[in-house]
Amino acid sequence: MYILKFARRFSVGKSNKTARKQYAYTDNFTLADLKKGQSAQVRGFQDAEHPSAQRLMQLGLVRGEIIELLRSAPGGDPIEYRVMGYSISLRKAEAAQILVEN
Numbered sequence: 001m002y003i004l005k006f007a008r009r010f011s012v013g014k015s016n017k018t019a020r021k022q023y024a025y026t027d028n029f030t031l032a033d034l035k036k037g038q039s040a041q042v043r044g045f046q047d048a049e050h051p052s053a054q055r056l057m058q059l060g061l062v063r064g065e066i067i068e069l070l071r072s073a074p075g076g077d078p079i080e081y082r083v084m085g086y087s088i089s090l091r092k093a094e095a096a097q098i099l100v101e102n
Helices: 002-010 016-027 051-058
Strands: 039-045 066-072 079-083 086-090 098-101
Touching: 039 051
Parallel strands: none
Antiparallel strands: 039 066, 039 098, 066 079, 079 086
16 A cells, blocks of 8 residues: 555656556455466455355365466356365356455
8 A cells, every 4th residue: 555655656667557557456366367277375355244255265265275276168257266175166256256365
């Protein structure tokens, strides 16, 4: 947050618009943003009180778990992930609700 304010105020890097996009992307990195073979660590959910989020937590998508994108359907939906030694398929909309970090 403070880095973004610094970048806006002093125009560090390219333009303010580019800096804003770069920092916003790293703060909101989701499962839907992963590429094939890439893995990340689960940070949480955008809405942890939602019933689908509760169900995903019961399936093992909890903070700190490593998740890897295995493959996706030709249309891009659903997407198969590996977490805790098993495979799980999620819709792209569900994957966009799960926050991760590299």
